[in-house]
Every structure is written in C-alpha cells, then in structure tokens.
Amino acid sequence: MGVEGIGARVARKEDKRFLTGKGRYTDDMVVPGMKFAYFVRSPHAHARITGIDASAAKAMPGVIDVLDGKQLQADGIGNLICGWMIHSKDGSPMKMGAWRPLAVDTVRYVGDAVAIVVADSAAEARDASEAVVVDYEELPVVTTSLAALEAGAPQIHPEAPGNLIFDWQIGDPAATDKAISEAAHVTEIEILNNRLSPNPMEPRATLGIYDSAEDHFTCYTTSQNPHVARLVMSAFYNVAPENKLRVIAPDVGGGFGSKIYIYPEEIVCLWASKKTSVPVKWTSDRTEAFLTDAHGRDHVSKVKMAFDKDHRIIGLKVDTIANLGAYMSLFSSAVPTYLYATLLSGQYAIPAIHANVRTVYTNTVPVDAYRGAGRPEATYLLERTMEVAARELGVSPAELRRKNFIRSFPYQTPVIMNYDAGDYEASLNAAMEAADWNGFPARRAEAERRGKKRGIGMSCYIEACGIAPSQAVGSLGAGVGLWESAEVRVNAVGTIEVLTGSHSHGQGHETTFAQLVADRLGVPIASVNIVHGDTDKVQMGMGTYGSRSGAVGMSAIVKALDKVEMKAKKIAAHLMEADESDIVIENGELKVAGTDKTLPWFQVALAAYTAHNLPAGMEPGLKESAFYDPSNFTFPAGCYIAEVEIDPETGKTDIIQFVAADDFGNIINPLIVEGQVHGGLAQGIGQALLEEVRYDEATGQILTASYMDYAMPRADDLPSFTLSHQNTPCPGNPLGIKGCGEAGAIGSPPALINAITDAIGHDRLTMPATPLKVWTALQDAPTRLAAE
Amino acid sequence: MTKVTLTVNGRAVSGDCDDRTLLVHFIREKLGLTGTHVGCDTTQCGACVVHLDGKSVKSCSILAVQAAGSSVTTIEGLAPQGQLHPVQAAFNEHHGLQCGFCTPGMVMTAVDLIGRSGGDLDEDKVRHGLEGNICRCTGYHNIVKAVLSANEQMHGEVRQAAE
Numbered sequence: 020m021g022v023e024g025i026g027a028r029v030a031r032k033e034d035k036r037f038l039t040g041k042g043r044y045t046d047d048m049v050v051p052g053m054k055f056a057y058f059v060r061s062p063h064a065h066a067r068i069t070g071i072d073a074s075a076a077k078a079m080p081g082v083i084d085v086l087d088g089k090q091l092q093a094d095g096i097g098n099l100i101c102g103w104m105i106h107s108k109d110g111s112p113m114k115m116g117a118w119r120p121l122a123v124d125t126v127r128y129v130g131d132a133v134a135i136v137v138a139d140s141a142a143e144a145r146d147a148s149e150a151v152v153v154d155y156e157e158l159p160v161v162t163t164s165l166a167a168l169e170a171g172a173p174q175i176h177p178e179a180p181g182n183l184i185f186d187w188q189i190g191d192p193a194a195t196d197k198a199i200s201e202a203a204h205v206t207e208i209e210i211l212n213n214r215l216s217p218n219p220m221e222p223r224a225t226l227g228i229y230d231s232a233e234d235h236f237t238c239y240t241t242s243q244n245p246h247v248a249r250l251v252m253s254a255f256y257n258v259a260p261e262n263k264l265r266v267i268a269p270d271v272g273g274g275f276g277s278k279i280y281i282y283p284e285e286i287v288c289l290w291a292s293k294k295t296s297v298p299v300k301w302t303s304d305r306t307e308a309f310l311t312d313a314h315g316r317d318h319v320s321k322v323k324m325a326f327d328k329d330h331r332i333i334g335l336k337v338d339t340i341a342n343l344g345a346y347m348s349l350f351s352s353a354v355p356t357y358l359y360a361t362l363l364s365g366q367y368a369i370p371a372i373h374a375n376v377r378t379v380y381t382n383t384v385p386v387d388a389y390r391g392a393g394r395p396e397a398t399y400l401l402e403r404t405m406e407v408a409a410r411e412l413g414v415s416p417a418e419l420r421r422k423n424f425i426r427s428f429p430y431q432t433p434v435i436m437n438y439d440a441g442d443y444e445a446s447l448n449a450a451m452e453a454a455d456w457n458g459f460p461a462r463r464a465e466a467e468r469r470g471k472k473r474g475i476g477m478s479c480y481i482e483a484c485g486i487a488p489s490q491a492v493g494s495l496g497a498g499v500g501l502w503e504s505a506e507v508r509v510n511a512v513g514t515i516e517v518l519t520g521s522h523s524h525g526q527g528h529e530t531t532f533a534q535l536v537a538d539r540l541g542v543p544i545a546s547v548n549i550v551h552g553d554t555d556k557v558q559m560g561m562g563t564y565g566s567r568s569g570a571v572g573m574s575a576i577v578k579a580l581d582k583v584e585m586k587a588k589k590i591a592a593h594l595m596e597a598d599e600s601d602i603v604i605e606n607g608e609l610k611v612a613g614t615d616k617t618l619p620w621f622q623v624a625l626a627a628y629t630a631h632n633l634p635a636g637m638e639p640g641l642k643e644s645a646f647y648d649p650s651n652f653t654f655p656a657g658c659y660i661a662e663v664e665i666d667p668e669t670g671k672t673d674i675i676q677f678v679a680a681d682d683f684g685n686i687i688n689p690l691i692v693e694g695q696v697h698g699g700l701a702q703g704i705g706q707a708l709l710e711e712v713r714y715d716e717a718t719g720q721i722l723t724a725s726y727m728d729y730a731m732p733r734a735d736d737l738p739s740f741t742l743s744h745q746n747t748p749c750p751g752n753p754l755g756i757k758g759c760g761e762a763g764a765i766g767s768p769p770a771l772i773n774a775i776t777d778a779i780g781h782d783r784l785t786m787p788a789t790p791l792k793v794w795t796a797l798q799d800a801p802t803r804l805a806a807e
Numbered sequence: 808m809t810k811v812t813l814t815v816n817g818r819a820v821s822g823d824c825d826d827r828t829l830l831v832h833f834i835r836e837k838l839g840l841t842g843t844h845v846g847c848d849t850t851q852c853g854a855c856v857v858h859l860d861g862k863s864v865k866s867c868s869i870l871a872v873q874a875a876g877s878s879v880t881t882i883e884g885l886a887p888q889g890q891l892h893p894v895q896a897a898f899n900e901h902h903g904l905q906c907g908f909c910t911p912g913m914v915m916t917a918v919d920l921i922g923r924s925g926g927d928l929d930e931d932k933v934r935h936g937l938e939g940n941i942c943r944c945t946g947y948h949n950i951v952k953a954v955l956s957a958n959e960q961m962h963g964e965v966r967q968a969a970e
Contacts, residue, residue, distance in 0.1 A: 030899050037907025038895040038914065040842015040882035047841035142825065220846045220854060220943050221908040272844075272908030273943050305847040525906030525944045694902045694949060701946030726851035726941065734937040734947040739930065763946075 024538030025754075028690045032544060033529040042270045045224040045239045046302045053226070054083055056288055056301040057144035059134040059151045060310065061126035064162070064382035064719020065173060066155035068124055068133065076136060076150040081143035084295050085151055086287075087134040088121030096120060096290055097256040099283065101347035102498035105185050105356055108375075113185040116176025116380065118346035120256070120283035120290075126155070127175055127345035128382050129721055130310030132283050137295050141302070160382045160719035164319055164342035167379045175345065175380040184343060184378040185352070189360045189434050195373035198334025202325035206408040210400045213786045214317035214342070214712040215705075216729060217389045219524075221272020222303035223312060227288035231296065235263045236289050242268040242552075243278045243522050244562020247499065249554050251281045251349070258289050268552040271524035275702070276388040277312045278524065279564050280349040284311075309724035314712055315389020317342040318355065318396045324404045330412055332367055332423050337374040337400065345380060348387035352378065357435075357495050358393030358483070358565075364432035365401040366443040366479045366656060367423040372433045382719040384712075388564065390702055390764040394482040399786075402478040402769035407782050416773070417451060420479050436483055438654045441682060443479060445745040450477065450658040450680035453741050459662070462675075472665040472797070473675070476773025477658060480766035484758035485653035485751070486565030502648035503567070504560045505575035507536070507583050509641035511628035513621030515542065517579075518550045520560010521572035526760065527691040528568060534687055535573055535754075539580050541606040542620060558644060566758030569687065570653045574752045578645035586641060587623050593634040594618060594626060653749045653757040657681035659700075659766040661774040670794025672708060672775055678741045679766070684749040684757035692759045693742055699763020700740055705732040706764070707771035711787050730787070811875045815840070816884025824871050831855040833871035834881060842882040842911045846941070853940030856912035857881045863919035865912075865939075882911035885918065894918050894957040903953035905944035913940045917954045926962030928955060 023029055036042050073085035099118040106112055122131050134151055138144035159173035166172055167182040175182055199205055226239040236259045242248045245266040252258040252266075271278060288299045303311065318341050325334035341355035360374040391398075409416040421444060430438045451457075459475045466473040486492075489500030506518040517532055533547035550556055563572070584604060591609035592599040595616045603612050610617045623641075626632065630639035660678040665671070679696055686692050709730035713722045723729040748755030768786060775793060776782045784796050812821035815838060822837035834840050834857065843866060846854035850868040857866045858880040866879075886892040891899065894917050904910040920936040921928065928936075933954045934947065942950060 031902065034899040034904060034907075035891070037904055037910050038882075038891060038898055039886070040840065040911050042842070042907045042910075044841075044844075044908065046845075047835075049839075142827070218943055219906065219908070220852065220941065221844070221906065222846065270907065273906040275943070302845075304845075305849070305852075527905070690902045694905060694945060697946035697948040698905060698944045699946075702943070725849045726847050727849050731851075731941050731943070732946075733941060734934040734951065735931075737934075737947055739948050739951065740946065 023534055023544045025534060025687050027534060027688065029530055029534060029544065029688055030690070031527050031530045032533060033527065044221055044270045044272055045226060045241050048226050048239050050228060050298045053298040053300055054137050054139060055141040055144045056291065056299050057136045057141065057148045058132045058284065059136065059148045059153065061122065061129060061131040061133055063126060063155050063157055064129050064160045065158040066126050067158060068122060068126060068153060069156050070154040071134060072152040073134065076147040079143070079147040079150055081139035082147045083137045083297060085134055085136050086291055086294055088119055088123040091121050091287065091290060092119065092123055094290065095257050096286060099346065100255050101352050102349050103353040104496040105187055105352045107185045108188045113352055114179035114183070115347050116178045120286045128384055129719055130384065131345065132287065135287050135291050137291055137297070137299055162381050162383050162714040162716050162719050164340045164379045164381060167381045168340065175382060179380055182380040184347065184380060186377045187356055188373065188375045190373040191371055191433060192373040194371040195334045195336050198371045199323055199325045199336060202333060203328040204326045204412060206324045206404055206411055208322050208404055208407050210320040210322060210403060211785045212316045212318040212396045212399055213706060215315045215389055215710050216309050216712050217275040217277035217312060217315060218731060219273030219275055219277060222305060222308045223278065223282065223284065224302040225285045225288050226298060226300040227292040228298040229289070229292040237265045237267065238285055238289055239267050239269060240285050241271050241278050242266065243271070243274040243524060243564055245522065245552055245554055246520060246560050247562055248281050248285065252286060256286050258286055266554045268522055274524045275390040276315065276392055276564060280313055280387055282311065305726065306724045309721060309729065311384065313348045313387035314344065314384050315386065316396060317386055320400055322400055322404050324408055326408065326412065330414060330419055330422055332369045334371040335363060335369050337363060339374065339376045341376060341378045342381050342383065342386055343378045344383045344385035346385045348385040351385060351387045353497070354388050354393045359397050361435045362394050362397040362481060362483060363401060363434055366425060366481050368425050369433065383714055390699065391761040394761065395765045395768065398478065398480040398765050399769045402480065403772060406476065406773040416477055417447060421447065437651060439651055439750050440747045441654060441656050442745060442747050443656060446656065446658040446680040446682055447479060449743050449745050450660045450678050453680065453743060454660040454662060454676060454678040456660065466664055470667065472667055472778040473662065474774040474778025475660065475662045476770050476777050477660045478766050478770035478773065479658045480762065481654055481656040482761060482765050483652040484566035484655055484761065485570030485649050486567045487652060488650055489648050500648065501561055502646050503571040503575045504558050504644065504646045505579045506558060506644035507576065507579040507642065509583060509624045511625055513624040514546045516548045516550055517576055518557045519572055519576065520557060520562065521568040522552050522563045526563065526568060527688070531687045531691060532573060532576060535576055536580065539584065540604055540620060541608070566655070566760040569756040570749065570752050570758050571647060571649055573754055573756065575645050575647035577753045578647050579643045582643035582645065583641060589634055589637065590626050591618050591623050594632065649752060651751045653684065653751060655681065655683050655757040655759065655762050657762060657766055659770040661770040663774045663778055665775065665778050665793060667797050670790035670797060672788060672793055674704070674738045676741060677738055679763065680743045680745060681759070681762055682745050682747055682757070683759040684746055685755035686744065686746065695759045696742055696763045697740055699761060700767050701732050701737055703764040703767030704737060704771060707768040707786050707788060709736065709787050809872050811871050813874050813876060814878040816880060826872055828871045829867055830869050830871045830874045831866035834866060840881050840883050844908055844911060846908065851941065852909070853916060854909050854912040856915040856940065858915060858919065863916050882915060885914070892918065893960050894921065897953040897957035901949045901953040901956060903945060903950040909940060909942045913937065913942060913950060916940050917957065921954065921958045921961055924958065926958060928958045930955065
C-alpha cells in the first residue's frame with residue numbers, strides 16, 4: 020500500500036488550514052459592496068397573511084430594501100420542489116403543495132420566510148426586520164403525524180386532502196399476512212423514531228452576487244452538492260440559466276444531509292442581489308437553524324414479525340406514518356420509502372415482507388434526509404423488534420439473529436435490494452468478543468451489588484450506500500441520476516489536480532482521494548490537489564450524501580486514472596522504444612518491465628505537453644475525465660453492542676462501553692474511516708439518549724430551538740469507542756468500497772435502547788431515553804430482572 | 808460608535824464599533840480574523856473561544872468594548888506562521904477534526920485546559936473540560952486522544968526542561 024497509498028493511516032492534508040483559522044467558510048466571504056440580509060419569519064405555525072407593511076422598516080437606518088413574496092412571484096421565481104416522485108398504491112401521484120421561497124398568502128410553520136430585509140449591517144437588517152408589520156389571521160395547527168391524519172384535522176395544503184401526501188406500499192401483502200396467520204409466534208410492537216435536527220456546527224449561509232454587466236449570478240453557499248443546487252435553481256426556480264449561475268460551496272462545516280437541499284434563502288438572496296444591485300449575504304443563527312434546516316426521522320410505526328416454531332422469521336409487516344413537515348423538501352419523499360422500506364429485511368432471510376408508508380403534512384419544519392436517512396429508521400424498527408422477540412421467545416438475542424442471518428450472496432430480498440457481499444456472523448462474533456459478552460452476567464451482578472442496573476444490547480444493521488445506480492433510481496421516481504464525475508489533470512511538471520463532483524464537508528476527500536492517486540502512480544500525496552465545490556471549475560457532479568463519495572466518487576476517479584495511465588504508457592513506450600504492454604507504473608516512474616529502462620512521471624507529463632515527440636496522431640496533453648454510474652447499491656453492515664449502567668435513583672444512563680464491528684469493504688484510510696464511525700456513533704447515541712425536536716402541540720411553537728433546549732451530545736456524555744472491521748470487499752465497484760459515513764448513526768440507537776431496556780427489565784421506553792423517562796420506566800411494572 | 812483599542816495576537820489594533828458589538832464580531836468583521844467562529848446564539852457551542860488576557864473565553868458572550876485594553880489571542884495567533892502549536896499538531900496526528908468549524912474554539916479551549924491542569928489530565932478530566940465546546944463530527948473520541956497526547960508532550964517537555 021505504500022506509506023501514503025490505499026490503506027495507509029495518513030494524517031489529513033486539509034487539517035492545517037482548519038487548525039490555524041485559515042478555513043474559508045461561506046460566512047467568511049467578503050466582497051466589495053456586500054450587504055446583509057435578515058429574513059422576516061412567521062411567528063405562527065399556520066396563518067393567513069392579510070397584509071405586509073414594510074414602510075417603517077424601509078425608513079430605518081442602513082436599510083436598502085425590504086422585499087416580499089409577491090414581488091418574488093411577480094419576477095417569475097419558481098416554487099421549491101420535491102425531486103423524487105412517489106406514487107400511492109392506488110396509482111395516484113404524490114400530492115405536493117406549493118412551497119414558495121417567500122410565503123405569499125399562507126404560512127405553514129414557525130420560521131416560514133415572509134420577507135427579506137437588506138441593510139448595511141447584519142444588526143441593522145435584524146433591527147429593521149422587527150419593524151416589518153405582517154398581519155396574520157391565525158389558523159388551527161397540527162404538529163404530529165397521527166393528529167394530522169385524523170378526521171377534521173387542520174388542512175395544510177389544498178392539494179393534499181386530509182394532509183395525506185401519499186399512501187405507498189412495497190412487498191407482498193398477501194404472502195406476509197399468510198405468514199403471520201400461520202406463525203408459531205408473532206411479535207408485535209409500536210416504534211417511535213424521534214424527530215431530530217441535524218445541527219452541523221456551521222450554520223447555513225449564502226452570499227448572492229449579481230453582476231448586471233454580465234447578467235450573471237454567483238452563489239456562495241453551504242452546500243453538499245453545488246452542481247445540484249445550480250441545476251435546481253436554474254431548471255425549477257428560474258433564478259438564471261446554468262451558464263449564468265456559478266455556485267461555489269467553499270469549506271463547509273458539516274452537513275449530515277441538511278445541506279443537500281436548496282432552501283428559500285439561497286434563491287431569495289440571489290434574487291435580492293439583482294433587485295437591490297448589491298451582493299447580499301445571509302447567515303443563519305442557531306435558532307434559525309432549528310427553525311428552518313430540514314429535520315430528520317419522525318416516524319410512527321406498527322410492526323408484526325412472524326416466527327415459525329424453530330424461531331425462523333417467516334414474515335414482517337410494517338405500517339409506518341412519516342411526518343414530512345409543512346412542505347415537501349427536495350428528497351423528502353424518497354427517505355421514508357426507497358431509503359427505508361427497502362432495508363426492512365435487515366441482515367435476515369425473511370421470505371415475506373410488506374410495508375405500508377403514509378406521509379403527511381404537519382405545521383412543522385420540513386423533514387428530509389439526516390445522516391442515514393431512512394436506514395436508521397429501518398434498523399431501529401427491526402433491531403428493536405428482534406430484541407423484543409428474543410425476550411418473548413426466551414432465547415439469546417445473538418442466537419436469534421444468528422439463526423436468521425443471510426449467509427449466501429448475492430441475496431435478493433423481497434423489498435428490491437440485492438445484497439452483493441457480507442459476513443454478518445463475523446461482525447457479530449467480533450463485537451461479542453470485544454464486548455466480552457459472556458462476561459456480562461458477572462458485571463451485572465457486580466453492578467447490582469452497588470445498587471446500579473446494568474444492561475447490554477446489540478444491533479445488527481445493514482444499509483444501502485454508494486447512492487446510486489441512475490437507471491434503477493430513475494425507475495423508482497428519482498428526478499436525477501446519481502452517478503459521479505471526475506477529471507484528472509496532470510500538469511506539465513507532473514503534479515496532479517483531481518476535480519471531483521463529490522463535495523467534502525469534513526470527510527477528508529483532499530487526503531483520501533490523493534491517496535488513491537498516490538497508490539496508482541506512486542507520486543506523493545503532496546503533489547496531488549483535490550478540487551471540488553465550484554461549478555465553474557468542476558464539470559457536472561452530484562455531490563456528497565448517502566456514503567457515496569468513496570464508492571461512487573472515487574470509482575469515477577479510478578476510471579479517469581485508467582485513461583490517464585493508458586495515455587502515459589503510450590507516451591512512455593514511444594519514448595523508450597518499448598511495447599506499450601510492457602510499461603508498468605511504479606514509485607512515480609514508468610518502467611519497461613524486465614529492463615532497467617525507466618522514465619520519471621514528470622518527464623512523461625512534460626513530453627505530453629511539449630508534444631515534440633508523441634506517438635503519431637496523439638493529441639497533446641495529459642488530462643482525462645470520466646463519469647461512473649454504479650451498477651448496484653453497496654451494503655455496509657455490522658454489529659454494535661452497548662453496555663450501560665443506570666443509576667436507579669436518578670435514571671441517568673452511563674455508557675460503560677460501546678463496541679462497533681463494521682464491514683465497510685476495502686478501506687482507503689483507516690484513520691478517517693474510524694473518525695466517520697465515531698461521529699456517526701455520537702449522533703446515534705444522541706438520538707437514543709439526548710436529542711429530540713419538540714413542538715407545542717397547541718400552538719406549533721418549536722420548544723427546542725437552541726442549545727439550551729436541544730441536548731447535543733457533549734464530550735462528557737460519550738465514552739471512547741471500541742472499533743473493529745471485518746471487511747468483505749464490495750464486488751460492485753473497482754475499489755471494493757462500501758462506504759462508512761452513516762453506519763454509526765444507523766446501528767447505534769437500537770443497541771443503546773436494547774441495552775437500557777435490558778437493564779430496566781421491560782420494553783416500554785421511547786427515544787430519547789432521558790433520565791426522566793428511564794427513571795419513570797424503572798418505577799413502572801415488575802421487572803424481568805426480579806422474575807429472574 | 809465607540810473606538811475600541813486592544814492587543815490582538817501581539818499587535819495593537821483599534822476600530823470603531825457599535826456599543827452592542829460582540830467581541831467575536833469585532834474580531835471577525837473589523838479585524839478580518841475569520842478563524843474564530845459563531846456556532847450558536849447562547850454561549851453553548853464554544854466555536855468562538857479565544858484567549859483574553861491568557862484565559863479562554865467565549866467571545867460571543869462579551870462585548871468588544873469590554874475587551875478594550877485587553878490582550879486577545881485568536882487561533883490565528885496561537886503559533887508563529889507556518890508552525891503548529893503542539894495542540895494543533897496533536898489534532899492533526901490524531902484526526903481530532905473533520906469539518907473544522909468547531910476546531911479553532913476546541914483548540915483554544917484545550918490549550919487553556921492543558922495550561923491550567925499542570926499536566927494532571929485524564930480522559931474524564933478532558934471530557935469534563937471540553938464540555939463547553941460542541942463538535943458534531945468527531946464524537947470527541949479523537950479530540951480527547953489529541954488533548955491527552957498534547958498534554959503529555961507539553962508537560963513532558965516542561966518536566967524535561969526542569970530536569
């Protein structure tokens with residue numbers, strides 16, 4: 020692998036700028052004449068706008084203009100869209116209500132943007148926003164998905180009667196019902212998946228710059244996929260044609276899904292820049308982030324899992340209601356359908372599965388993908404059900420899982436996915452050994468003597484990553500293809516630029532992508548630069564989400580490198596008067612195999628650009644591009660084990676140990692992969708123990724809109740983690756990569772809740788398992804521990 | 808408008824600002840030192856931590872005028888240009904950062920924590936000491952490793968020098 024090649028634990032190249040304060044995020048951008056925006060937002064969860072009077076605000080110091088939704092609409096700016104069409108089981112298309120970038124007649128959640136104030140300073144814009152008088156006529160409010168579906172619930176969009184967006188199904192209902200009716204045992208539970216706010220530490224920001232001479236827009240923005248942003252803003256929102264709109268996502272401080280989407284603010288700031296003839300910058304504050312960044316999860320499900328007399332699963336029936344908030348965000352429809360229900364087979368051979376999913380509007384922030392996106396919801400549902408089933412059947416949770424594991428590949432599930440490779444037992448065994456599972460009873464007894472309650476729980480997750488084969492997702496309703504592009508530019512002196520459509524917002528692409536090049540060409544990573552995040556520099560690409568940058572983005576680089584190598588070998592063969600098939604590339608040199616003839620890499624690059632002596636008919640230069648479209652998803656999987664100790668006096672849960680055993684396929688940089696797992700685990704543990712977006716059901720006011728109210732995991736909430744890998748290479752892409760970005764967040768919540776319910780002795784507990792909930796659960800009912 | 812004069816990273820600076828201007832905004836907008844970040848509105852996240860007269864403070868929770876006459880060190884001034892402070896180097900070595908947004912505040916807090924500890928740090932003390940800095944990327948695992956490693960190095964060096 021070499022010291023910097025594939026598999027090497029290389030410290031990150033990009034760190035130095037972040038460590039020395041030289042990172043350049045959107046809010047750090049300053050351009051001449053730049054002014055500042057503040058958005059007037061609805062204080063009501065549901066109301067009709069009966070009038071807007073901005074005259075007092077416009078007269079305030081420093082104010083340049085106040086613009087509203089009617090002006091935006093008059094200028095032909097389009098409504099926000101959802102880019103994935105889902106059809107209900109009756110064949111009807113999903114019912115998408117209009118989402119205007121600035122509300123015109125109705126506001127539907129607290130934080131819905133109504134007007135933009137542009138002023139000389141951010142403080143003056145904010146001051147003036149308070150002087151914009153908006154007359155509201157309040158309407159009844161509904162915040163939960165169950166209430167939204169009740170007869171007589173407040174109607175949120177005229178397009179969606181009864182607030183139902185779609186009623187979709189997957190799998191075989193008849194076969195599943197038959198399995199349940201013939202089962203020796205059926206485990207039935209209800210599952211709540213709590214609503215979360217992604218909370219990247221960098222709040223969203225955007226800087227819109229209109230150049231009237233060129234009739235051209237530049238948009239700096241906190242995006243995970245600047246090309247998709249440009250595409251959508253051009254094709255659907257009529258901001259500008261693509262050639263007149265440059266989107267730059269510079270350093271981006273985390274995304275976790277929330278920066279995939281194109282939000283009203285980017286659109287409105289670009290438009291406002293043209294209206295006011297000044298560059299307009301907006302930076303979200305944290306409360307605004309809670310009010311407007313797409314939330315995640317928020318599912319309510321009923322599950323029936325059927326077993327035969329040998330404890331083999333014979334059927335799984337799931338009924339899920341997903342709360343999509345007040346509007347359909349960009350990929351909101353795909354999350355609770357094709358990113359969720361297609362993973363309901365988990366790691367298990369289940370002959371019959373049926374899932375029904377209803378999505379509903381409520382007067383809450385739009386809900387879309389958050390780290391894992393559908394797969395955490397599927398995993399939590401399955402792994403809680405498996406644990407409850409093991410308890411009901413009186414068998415070990417490990418053995419119940421082991422008995423039902425899929426063991427031969429490829430494996431076609433009843434819910435679309437075709438698993439290509441895996442070894443679930445290897446991860447289970449590794450995790451149990453690392454956690455000293457068999458020694459747990461002694462540890463529990465010791466804790467009991469100290470008056471503490473110990474529990475242990477596991478979770479065996481699978482996810483679909485490497486998103487995604489374009490034709491397949493197209494047939495399922497996606498509005499875009501999900502391939503990736505790359506361009507490898509060898510400079511005349513042999514240094515290399517790789518331009519990628521992937522976007523790094525913490526994942527370390529500048530290091531791992533350079534490692535791939537170093538591995539192939541034997542050049543140091545210091546001579547390789549990774550360029551991303553600018554639509555003027557990089558050809559069309561699809562960005563970073565769904566753990567796709569390695570499996571899809573790097574595969575595109577491999578394809579481009581193949582072409583570069585082929586051309587370099589032709590040049591070297593010509594220069595050394597050898598046969599092309601005898602040329603090998605090693606340690607930064609092109610060699611004639613079996614001889615001492617060699618040319619350094621830079622000389623071949625130079626020869627390509629001087630073009631004094633190239634093979635007949637060859638074009639000068641050494642630069643190739645490639646597009647890679649995967650043939651399948653990838654399927655990372657693993658086993659996580661949590662051991663907890665609860666103080667019965669306070670209900671506080673301490674995590675004694677957390678073990679993660681993952682199969683990510685081949686790994687480029689173990690240091691970075693471990694970091695991805697750590698971060699995912701922290702977010703999953705946050706969901707299990709701490710985090711929940713809450714609304715006041717009567718008023719629709721969000722109650723958790725600051726770090727005083729929304730419990731982010733902090734250093735002293737978490738343990739150090741024990742990681743291991745049991746990798747089976749992915750057969751579907753050239754590097755054998757499966758992806759690692761989301762696993763931690765997917766696999767950890769059920770492990771934690773299985774451990775806590777093990778400790779408290781019953782399963783009546785919902786996330787987040789706060790001390791109050793755990794303490795209350797401990798007071799509730801005779802425990803299984805007592806029975807033992 | 809009030810004229811504020813203070814020392815930042817060893818240089819005397821001054822600038823006019825509204826009385827309500829927070830130190831973090833003065834640093835970012837008047838001085839162009841954008842390494843100090845704003846991640847919340849409630850003094851919770853610590854992305855804005857700088858050293859004020861040698862102590863770590865959240866620069867979002869004091870006014871620029873309150874810092875008049877003081878000496879401020881920001882992430883940009885922690886080490887001479889082109890060099891890394893041992894804490895910065897440890898964060899790099901142990902992969903204690905991902906998106907980098909919380910990093911300046913985290914590093915400034917860690918430097919102060921190590922300085923105050925006299926070398927007496929363990930995992931629990933580091934986790935407790937970093938409780939006021941939120942990171943969403945790393946799960947803190949590698950940050951804790953980096954801080955312990957830097958502590959070892961810095962106090963090891965002090966001990967060596969004493970011997």
